[in-house]
Amino acid sequence: MQKACTPCGTDFEITQSDKAFYDQISVPSPRCCPDCRLMRRLNERNTLTLYKRKCDLTGVEVISPYHKEHQFPVYSPDAWWSDDWDPMYYGRDFDSSRPFFEQFAELLNVVPHQGQFVIGGTMQNSNYVNCAGYLKNCYLIAEADYNEDCYYGNRLFHNTTLVDCSNCYEDELCYECIDCLQCHSLKFSEYCQTCSDSLFLKNCIGCKNCIGCINQRQKQFMIFNKQLTKNEYNKRLDEMNLNTNEGIEKARKKADEFFLTQPQKPLQNEHNQNCTGNHLYDSKNSFMCFDCKDLEDCKYCARVFSVKTSMDYTAWGDKSELMYQCAC
Numbered sequence: 597m598q599k600a601c602t603p604c605g606t607d608f609e610i611t612q613s614d615k616a617f618y619d620q621i622s623v624p625s626p627r628c629c630p631d632c633r634l635m636r637r638l639n640e641r642n643t644l645t646l647y648k649r650k651c652d653l654t655g656v657e658v659i660s661p662y663h664k665e666h667q668f669p670v671y672s673p674d675a676w677w678s679d680d681w682d683p684m685y686y687g688r689d690f691d692s693s694r695p696f697f698e699q700f701a702e703l704l705n706v707v708p709h710q711g712q713f714v715i716g717g718t719m720q721n722s723n724y725v726n727c728a729g730y731l732k733n734c735y736l737i738a739e740a741d742y743n744e745d746c747y748y749g750n751r752l753f754h755n756t757t758l759v760d761c762s763n764c765y766e767d768e769l770c771y772e773c774i775d776c777l778q779c780h781s782l783k784f785s786e787y788c789q790t791c792s793d794s795l796f797l798k799n800c801i802g803c804k805n806c807i808g809c810i811n812q813r814q815k816q817f818m819i820f821n822k823q824l825t826k827n828e829y830n831k832r833l834d835e836m837n838l839n840t841n842e843g844i845e846k847a848r849k850k851a852d853e854f855f856l857t858q859p860q861k862p863l864q865n866e867h868n869q870n871c872t873g874n875h876l877y878d879s880k881n882s883f884m885c886f887d888c889k890d891l892e893d894c895k896y897c898a899r900v901f902s903v904k905t906s907m908d909y910t911a912w913g914d915k916s917e918l919m920y921q922c923a924c
């Protein structure tokens with residue numbers, strides 16, 4: 597069935613399987629197109645623009661996605677998760693003679709909000725983070741779960757000792773890496789899996805002791821896609837002075853130039869079955885999903901992992917099911 601989006605007028609399709617999902621969770625079919633629905637969800641999210649403010653319950657200084665000008669009270673995570681206040685105190689009767697959303701807005705403007713989106717009781721020494729859970733000794737990371745000793749990054753899951761990384765899963769001792777999975781001692785690399793002790797890799801799997809390589813599988817002692825012996829590799833490694841900023845920048849420039857001459861993957865999708873989207877991994881029967889992992893029967897999802905049978909879900913996941921138009 598074709599529909600015209602109420603806000604923007606664009607035609608969009610509601611398929612039989614979409615309709616089956618809406619019936620399953622007992623909601624009417626949407627009046628907005630997928631893009632407008634995504635914009636509405638993103639309007640509710642503020643992951644990285646954080647303000648200093650005081651907790652309205654304890655007075656301690658916190659960082660928060662909520663500016664102090666917001667009307668509602670904001671509590672530090674410790675205060676918000678504590679029993680020092682009673683959310684039932686704000687309960688009120690519903691007035692059926694007034695619109696629901698008008699009354700919901702009134703409620704939202706008096707109920708205390710959590711100062712940072714974190715899972716209470718799962719955080720150790722990780723005060724300066726947002727949209728996170730199960731962290732130990734982490735600093736300035738967001739959209740991150742199950743990490744230890746990670747600093748300056750976002751979308752990090754199950755990692756140990758990462759600095760300046762994004763979209764990384766199950767990595768250890770990595771620096772300036774993007775979209776990497778199960779790598780160890782990897783630096784300045786992107787789109788890599790199970791690579792180790794290497795620098796400046798792009799779209800490589802299972803490579804070790806490699807520098808400036810692209811599109812390689814299970815290689816060792818390779819520099820700029822050229823196979824060397826162990827001795828040749830170690831000699832070149834010494835000459836490249838990669839323990840200095842000058843050496844790093846020279847190698848980065850050469851890798852960037854070399855990569856431009858090589859074939860590039862059109863999409864970063866791996867281990868998917870019957871899926872469309874980009875940066876999508878280990879998923880099945882999922883469509884128009886981006887920056888996601890471990891999805892099944894999902895549509896229009898972004899930045900979620902471990903989700904089943906959901907539509908229009910942006911950020912988080914972690915064993916969620918039957919989610920619809922939600923943004924964490």
Ligand SMILES: [Zn+2]
Binds near residue numbers: 629
């Ligand atoms: Zn629209």
